[in-house]
Amino acid sequence: MKIVVAPDSFKESMTALEVADACERGIKRAIPGADVVKVPMADGGEGTVQSLVDATGGELFYHSVTGPLGDEVRAAYGMLGDGKTAVIEMAEASGLHLVPPCNREPLLATTRGTGELMQAALDAGAKHLIIGLGGSATNDGGAGMAAALGVKFLDAHGKTLQDGAGALKELAEVDLKGLDPRWQHVSVEVACDVENPLIGPNGASVVFGPQKGADEEMVQQLDNILEHYAAIVEAAVGKTIKQVPGAGAAGGLGAGLIAFVPAKLKSGITIVKEAAGLADHMKDAQLVITGEGKIDGQTIYGKTPIGVAKTAKQFEIPVIAIAGNIGKGSEAVYDHGIDAVFSITPGVIDLEKALENGAANVEQTLYNISKMLQLSR
Structure with missing residues (x-):
């Protein structure tokens, strides 16, 4: 049997x-x-990296990366058994659990550490990335992630902005010249099981901002910032990101991934099943x-x-x-x-x-x- x-x-x-x-x-x-x-299985949330590493005979790699509020944290990505597929949980580097409730500040929180994990996987030879969204402390539209990949976010005077959503209100230009060109040859699957757009009444700030420490006034401020951010990013990359279902996941990290790397948003369990080869194991x-x-x-x-x-x-x-x-x-x-x-x-x-x-x-x-x-x- x-x-x-x-x-x-x-x-x-x-x-x-x-x-x-x-x-x-x-x-x-x-x-x-x-x-x-x-x-071993997962649905794209917590435990996805470990499950896929276990299912495929892969390995975990630990790195010191930038935490949500700029401090250093220890985070891991998994390289699957094929040696070409890396899997990352954004919460490892940019998660809400890394910030005590009294210190939560969505205007300052950054996804830079997630981008640093992505870049580390790319440097290790990954040709395919699986990124699980969810549990984020951030609301920066993925700007910190993109900055770690080489994108520059500049104000009207050409000065590089600091990390965090709050600084993005001064965004005037997105400079893509430093974006690592290898990203155009990597496939990125994003495990995303929410359909929230980046902005608006169902967007990242309104729906998820309060759990990250935003009061009613800050929620509106964050939504306005992301609308401004999206308009400039869309002009720079030639893609629409504001109303894409799932773009608002993880404080808008879904939007940032769509904008700056060849990313596709998919159901988490679908991605994990495919990566683990579940259907093949079920035969007979x-x-x-x-x-x-x-x-x-x-x-x-x-x-x-x-x-x-x-x-x-x-x-x-x-x-x-x-x-x-x-x-x-x-x-x-x-x-x-x-x-x-x-x-x-x-x-x-x-x-x-x-x-x-x-x-x-x-x-x-x-x-x-x-x-x-x-x-x-």
């Missing part, structure tokens, strides 16, 4: 590979001869196991279990999902390719113990599921 195990990570408890390993142990206790194929399988920390009514909106299930259904393979927490609306997943859902929680237990014993609980759950499979066969 061939079983493909393709879970997401269980946040704060296990990486996707650790979940897959625990699944394998449980399956093989019950069905020693089972052929278990492990494909009799069962697929997937899962994530919580399965509820939101799972159907671009989350890993549904993405995995859609691929499995191309081959008419049944899908079982496991979760640490099964929440309200979870039954919706049955209309999207998942055939059964199981909780790994053995009973009434506090969160700390549940996280601590996650691997053991996954193993026991898969042992029980596998015994049931034996009975049904």
Whole structure:
């Protein structure tokens, strides 16, 4: 029996590979001869780098880069097993978790560190980049990222602007002469699961600015700045970025990537499935196991279990999902390719113990599921 195990990570408890390993142990206790194929997954958010590195036999590379407020932070990108594809989570270098709530300042925050990671991957020989958006502390339209790649943002006197959205109100010219020409020969896929444009009532500043520390007045200021920024960038690069769906992701980093590198915005789970070769692994399988920390009514909106299930259904393979927490609306997943859902929680237990014993609980759950499979066969 061939079983493909393709879970997401269980946040704060296990990486996707650790979940897959625990699944394998449980399956093989019950069905020693089972052929278990492990494909760690992610949806483009937190854990994507680790999952794809694990799935492809790749490697992590650490660099000191510029943090959201200009301080130095340690961040990693992954080089996948093909030696040509690099994967980056922008939050590694420019994430909200790097800035204490009392210090959050979207007028000053920069995506420069994300650009430095991109440049490091390019220098290491990457020909294809996967960049996960989300969890950003920034609202600079990707200007800091572009500056790290060699773009200059100048005021009316030809002086280079400082990093951060606040300085962009003085933007008069975008100088592309220093942009590394190698970027024109690299494909960039951007994992983006929101459709917010750069500006306007559904834009980066209005929707995401408050969680980054912006009050009502600053939100309007940020939106006006990004509108000014977009007009000048569009004239410089000959591309429209303001109203592109997804351009507002990560404080407008989506827009910056579209503008300055050959980037395409795609569903995160779609990018990860393709990079991990999930469909190829599923050929001739009799069962697929997937899962994530919580399965509820939101799972159907671009989350890993549904993405995995859609691929499995191309081959008419049944899908079982496991979760640490099964929440309200979870039954919706049955209309999207998942055939059964199981909780790994053995009973009434506090969160700390549940996280601590996650691997053991996954193993026991898969042992029980596998015994049931034996009975049904």
